Amino acid sequence: MDRRKFSLTMVGAAVLAGCGGGGGGSGGFAFPPIASAPPAPAPEVAPPVPAPVPDPGPVVPTAPELATPTSLPAGTAFLQTVAATDGDRSIAPGQANIWDLNEDFSIEDGGDDQFDGTLHLLVDVGGVQAGFPSDQTYAELTALGPEMGPSDGVxxxxxxxxxxxxxxxxxxxxxxxxxxxxxxxxxxxxxxxxxxxxxxxxxxxxxxxxxxxxxxxxxxxxxxxxxxxxxxxxxxxxxxxxxxxxxxxxxxxxxxxxxxxxxxxxxxxxxxxxxxxxxxxxxxxxxxxxxxxxxxxxxxxxxxxxxKIVQNVRTGVRTLNGLEVQRTFYTQPNLLWARMTDVFRNTTAAPIDAVVSYATDLGSDSLGIIYPTPGATQKALSTWDYKSNSGNVGDRDVGFAFGTADVVNYRSDTALGVGAGTDDVLFQFNISVPAGGSVTLMNFLVMSGTDTGLVATDITARATEVDTQLADIANNFRTNFAYQRGLTQAQLDTVKNF
Missing domain, CATH: 2.60.120 (Jelly Rolls)
Structure with missing residues (x-):
């Protein structure tokens, strides 16, 4: 299996005039001569035109909008308000895709068969692996702000x-x-x-x-x-x-x-x-x-x-190999990306070293073209699908921004339609969780309404919309507060991979 691995003046003027005396008289003093007309006054100098006040532009936030309590109900599926440009079906008018959560908080499908399950979570401690179980119930979920409306794409x-x-x-x-x-x-x-x-x-x-x-x-x-x-x-x-x-x-x-x-x-x-x-x-x-x-x-x-609605949802706690694990899914309707945030808490008196894996099964039926995202400094993968659905159309473009992973495994198809690739994509992170402490990992998923496989002539074609979004996340997570919206301060303080 061909696998790849990579880490990560006023100008003022004065007018002077003189006067003379003369003539005598008895007693008294001399008068100045009478002029025929007084001198013309100096022309007024116009005041300078004030410089225009520059437009301050939009207000730039100085901190992210963090998660807040809310009385709004939790959802478990979230429609993406982006247009479908591939001629394939949408979930609703003007909403091409859907972030549909499974009971282990992986994403099930995406709405256009982009996934057959993505971001399944596994924790390995001492060679023993445990997966986040598929047993979440609605009653365990916690809905969190920010509350969203039409300006967010609702x-x-x-x-x-x-x-x-x-x-x-x-x-x-x-x-x-x-x-x-x-x-x-x-x-x-x-x-x-x-x-x-x-x-x-x-x-x-x-x-x-x-x-x-x-x-x-x-x-x-x-x-x-x-x-x-x-x-x-x-x-x-x-x-x-x-x-x-x-x-x-x-x-x-x-x-x-x-x-x-x-x-x-x-x-x-x-x-x-x-x-x-x-x-x-x-x-x-x-x-x-x-x-x-x-x-x-x-x-x-x-x-x-x-x-309004909220699209920031947290699971109940599950204990995997001694670590308390809690997952939080967040997205905004009119954005290309969603974020999965996983917190690993060590409530014991000794540190715990673990290997955390995220497993994905793409929906491309081994026909996917997978590549490191250009400009993302080996912190992201992009993928597009070549006509995996009966040879007519494929699945829409997707990608992953995982930050500084320790292992990234994938295998792309070698030519259009050959089927020599695999749908399996894996990211791994080595973490050490201190006694009484926490480590946070984040993964971003990107979906678009575009199917690059419809126009590709060879495997060098690129999913440019997805690429651009992934590179921006990989490079600007710390400075673009949009990517931090809906997080808690504790998550920001303990995130390892961004």
Whole structure:
């Protein structure tokens, strides 16, 4: 196996005038002669023009935005708000990929088969190896700030005609995954003619809760009626951990004839959102009360609201060969990268020497082109895939920034489509954790919406977008506080590999 190893004036003017005397007289004193006209005054000198005040530019933070407590719920899958440029599917409109956590806090897939599992953690002490177990439950997870909103790339509702998410002609509304997303319209039913008044709509509901051990049990999708102050009046349809109630696509609003109420499509989900179209409320006289129910005018007549979210999640503690290990995953929706931070605590009275390994199985089916990231001083690997999916398209470009590793093992394919590579990538770190102390390791993953294999003519092609991001992380982790956002001070103080 061909393996490679590498470590890491005013100008002022004065006018002088003289005067003379003469003539005599009796007693007294001489008067000066009278001039025909007084001298012209010196011209005024204009004051200097002040120099322009330079634009101070954006405020540069002097410290990272550290992790904070939050009451927002933890997620276990996080959509990446980057565009897909390869013609392959996206997870949601404008969100190409997903950071989907396994129960050992490895990343499962990426959304485009970029991985068949990445950053599996193993700890070897004295020749005995133990892996971080796949037994995390949702109740053990801790959500941490910073809290994120639209400026971080959080999406709430997209008005679109993309048929990948709803097979229809024309526009519709897509509710993205999030802690709580609402699409609402106020209905004045004061003039409605009874006795019947019907609500109908089309679309695809969110799947609610998958009931897996790491799934948020609070996930739901629902269609409700609220008063104008937001109080819940009726639940027309709901899917959650308890199952399904109501009928998707139709309900009666007869109880609200003569009132002004708010029709609200709502959800709290972490992966698949919902699509809404052709919303209509008609009374007995066939009067329509919904404005723009087909969304052909995008969001006209509708109101969107969404809570902030957090994408900084910490596991419970697991003990591996005498070390207490805790993993934390962090990402921001509109960035190419995510960060896995692992803390190793030694609660014993003696130091513990360990070899920590991170194992990855790429989704490229041995067709991946893997290489040290240019400009990253041997602290990162980039990889792109050559048409591993039935010879038509491949997986999107990915990469790893691991800092100063002690061992990095990989094997790239030797030519396009030969299949002489391997999907296995391994980083190793030798750590010595002092008695009562901690050591922190960080690994960055990068995903993009690009598939370099679609245009590559040989294996010298480079995943330039991924390369640029990885090199910046490798070289500027300590000075670019964006890469430290969401860490704790203790993690920063004990990080070994950056």
């Amino acid at each position: 999406k709430a509702v997209t008005f679109t005609s993309d048929t990948n998410f709803l097979q229809t002609t024309g526009g519709y509304a897509y509710l993205h995954a999030g802690a709580e997303v609402r699409l609402q319209q106020t209905l004045n039913l004061g003039s409605a003619v009874g006795p019947g008044i019907s609500l109908v709509w089309d679309g695809v509901p969110s799947p609610g809760n998958a009931a897996a051990p790491m799934s948020d049990p609070g996930q739901f999708g629902q269609v409700v009626v609220r008063d104008t102050a937001g109080a819940l009046l009726a639940t027309l349809f709901k899917v959650d951990l308890n199952g399904v109630s109501g009928t998707w696509g139709s309900a009666s609003l007869a109880a609200f004839v003569g009132q002004t109420v708010v029709l609200s499509f709502e959800q709290r989900v972490w992966v698949s959102g919902s699509a809404i179209d052709n919303v209509s409320v008609k009374d007995g006289a066939n009067t329509e009360f919904v404005v723009n129910g087909d969304f052909e005018a995008a969001g006209t007549g509708w109101t969107v609201s969404a809570s």
